[in-house]
Amino acid sequence: MVAVISSPKYLEDIDRAVEQLFKEVVFKKIDRDIDILEEKTIIDKIDMDMLILDISCVEDPRKLPQFIRGIQMNKENIRIIIIAPYSFSGNLIMNDLISMGIYDIIGQEDQADSHILSSIIELYENPSTYAKAIKWDKGAVNRNKREQEFIKTGEGRFGKKKTGDVITVEKDKIVGTVVIAVAGTISRIGTTHTAISIGNFLLRNKNGVAVVEMQQSDAFESIKNSYDNVELKKGLFSLAGIDFYPYDPAFAVSDLILGDYDYVVLDMGPYDICDVAEFKRAQERIIVSGVKDWELDELDKFLKTENKINANKYLFSFCGDNMFQFVKGSMEPLDCYQAAYNPQPFDDEEAANEVYEKILCNVLPRIKEQEKGLLDSLLKKKEIITHHKPILLKRVEIKTTEKEEFLKYMIFILLIVILLVVFGFLVVTSPIFSGIKNFFSQLVKH
Numbered sequence: 001m002v003a004v005i006s007s008p009k010y011l012e013d014i015d016r017a018v019e020q021l022f023k024e025v026v027f028k029k030i031d032r033d034i035d036i037l038e039e040k041t042i043i044d045k046i047d048m049d050m051l052i053l054d055i056s057c058v059e060d061p062r063k064l065p066q067f068i069r070g071i072q073m074n075k076e077n078i079r080i081i082i083i084a085p086y087s088f089s090g091n092l093i094m095n096d097l098i099s100m101g102i103y104d105i106i107g108q109e110d111q112a113d114s115h116i117l118s119s120i121i122e123l124y125e126n127p128s129t130y131a132k133a134i135k136w137d138k139g140a141v142n143r144n145k146r147e148q149e150f151i152k153t154g155e156g157r158f159g160k161k162k163t164g165d166v167i168t169v170e171k172d173k174i175v176g177t178v179v180i181a182v183a184g185t186i187s188r189i190g191t192t193h194t195a196i197s198i199g200n201f202l203l204r205n206k207n208g209v210a211v212v213e214m215q216q217s218d219a220f221e222s223i224k225n226s227y228d229n230v231e232l233k234k235g236l237f238s239l240a241g242i243d244f245y246p247y248d249p250a251f252a253v254s255d256l257i258l259g260d261y262d263y264v265v266l267d268m269g270p271y272d273i274c275d276v277a278e279f280k281r282a283q284e285r286i287i288v289s290g291v292k293d294w295e296l297d298e299l300d301k302f303l304k305t306e307n308k309i310n311a312n313k314y315l316f317s318f319c320g321d322n323m324f325q326f327v328k329g330s331m332e333p334l335d336c337y338q339a340a341y342n343p344q345p346f347d348d349e350e351a352a353n354e355v356y357e358k359i360l361c362n363v364l365p366r367i368k369e370q371e372k373g374l375l376d377s378l379l380k381k382k383e384i385i386t387h388h389k390p391i392l393l394k395r396v397e398i399k400t401t402e403k404e405e406f407l408k409y410m411i412f413i414l415l416i417v418i419l420l421v422v423f424g425f426l427v428v429t430s431p432i433f434s435g436i437k438n439f440f441s442q443l444v445k446h
Contacts, residue, residue, distance in 0.1 A: 003027040003043055005034065006054035010083055010116055014052055017120035023050065033059040033234050036067045044074050052120070054083040059234070061260075065096040072100065080104065081123055083116060093260075103128040177257040178363045181282035183268035185289040185298040190317050192219045194288050195267040196345035199242045201356045204348060207262040210236075213247040214278065215269035220246040240346050253278060263363075271302060284363055285312045288339075291319045291327055303331075313359055315339050335359075 002023045004014055011030055018025055027046050029039055036058045043051070051071065055061055071078060081104045082097065094105070104123045106116050180198060184191040192213075199211045213220045223244065224230050224237050231238040236245045243261075245251065256264045266282060268274040279285060289299045299314075314331065316324055317339040328336040337359055340351035357364070 001026045001046075001048040002050045002052060003046060003048045004052045005029045005036070005039060005057065006052065006083070007032055007057035009056075010054050013115055013117040014054075014120065017117050017124075018052075020121060021124055032057055035059055036063050040067055040070050043071065048075070049077065050079045050081070050124075052081045052083070054085075056083070056085050061093050064093055065100065068097060068100055068102060079124075079127070081120060082106065177261050177264055178284070179253060179257070179264050179266065179282040180284040180286065180360070180363070181266040181268050181279045182286045182288060183271040183274050183279055185271060185287060185302050186295060187270045189270075189288050189290055189295070190339075191269055191288050192217075192267050193342075193345050194286065194315065194317075194339070195265045196223075196242070197342055197352055198286075198356055198360070199263070199265045200240065200346055200348065201353050202263045202265075202360075203241050204353075208260050209241070209263050209265065210243045210245060210256055210261045211265045211267060212245040212251070212253065212256070214266050215274060216247050217269065219267075220244055253281075280311075284360060286359065287312050287314050289314060289316055291316055291323050296327070313337065315355075315359065 002018055002025050004011075004018075004025060004027065006014055006029075008030055015025075026048050027043060034057050055064060058064060068080065071080070080102050082102060083106045084094065085107070097105075104127060106119045106123065182191050182195045182198070195211050199209045203209045223239065224232075224246075227239055229239065235248065236243050238244070245256075253264065253266065266278065268279050271279070271287065287299075287302065289295055313335045315337050316327060319327070319338055321338070324336075324338040337355055340349060340355050342349045342352040
């Protein structure tokens with residue numbers, strides 16, 4: 001006997017799966033923004049052995065662990081299948097469910113055009129294990145097929161390896177939610193375009209991404225009305241895998257930091273009217289500017305106001321190579337970047353991705369390569385890669401120190417061996433040592 005709590009999106013597949021499994025539905029709640037704790041009172045009174053729960057219909061996912069714990073206490077042998085279409089690895093709520101023994105989880109990679117019929121049947125017939133559910137752990141997910149492809153071929157997210165000598169790859173995860181703020185020197189300079197393009201870049205690496213409109217504008221409303229495959233939810237809409245939060249004066253960025261997302265991108269709009277305090281709280285702060293005379297005038301005003309704060313990064317759009325080099329030279333030592341031509345922010349443009357790789361290098365998971373052979377290790381000094389979390393940098397420094405100490409020890413041993421070999425050779429061949437040897441031989445005979 002089965003209880004079903006789901007959004008309308010998955011109802012058809014759930015009904016077909018239950019029918020094919022010859023199970024009986026004894027409770028069904030189909031809605032959006034469900035208060036999950038209110039349903040617990042009803043479910044406690046029902047005799048059932050399985051619960052199929054689509055967590056995308058739950059108004060406050062933070063209530064899920066309490067709800068599941070209560071169900072497990074009242075029904076010891078119940079099977080629970082979780083449908084988690086918008087959850088990503090590293091989500092604290094998903095980690096809590098796994099720690100409670102909930103391993104039957106249907107995530108994004110198990111779906112094709114929102115059809116989950118086969119996944120439900122497969123989980124019912126072959127219950128998942130912790131080894132399979134561990135993919136929801138952020139550290140395990142980072143060692144995914146892209147990384148394996150990189151190890152084997154030198155290709156993937158980090159570009160092509162020229163030498164092919166990579167033998168190991170270590171990758172640190174980004175812990176917590178990273179906030180990236182994008183502001184412009186003037187209005188209509190491209191902050192919304194840049195924010196979406198950055199979100200699309202981050203999404204391609206299977207990160208959970210939200211883009212938030214931080215100023216009163218009709219931009220997000222226009223985006224919502226311009227595409228057919230928009231999914232509306234309470235307070236937001238989803239498009240191309242990104243959650244968009246239209247402007248809401250009561251909205252707090254801190255609410256998203258505690259949620260599902262690896263990255264939150266803030267579309268701040270023009271800097272002179274934006275929430276400056278919120279902008280400065282972000283881990284990465286990007287100022288978008290142009291290079292026309294009046295655009296540079298506004299940039300100059302901004303720099304005078306901000307006293308050339310080095311924490312900001314400056315992205316120049318519609319800028320030729322020569323002009324960019326001129327502007328960059330005049331702004332040293334500030335971080336300046338030339339925006340790539342990317343007319344459609346949802347398109348995966350390699351040139352734009354390369355720019356964002358550089359701009360966001362401090363808040364992206366990075367790899368550390370180890371070259372083949374002792375000679376390479378001696379000749380090529382390893383670079384300590386910085387991360388946005390100091391603890392990760394500390395770990396890299398410790399590993400580097402350990403390798404240096406080991407290398408010094410091996411060189412010392414090698415020198416000792418060489419000295420012993422040289423000494424032995426001298427003993428055998430040198431006349432002086434031969435005379436000493438004969439002298440001691442005569443003493444022994446007498």
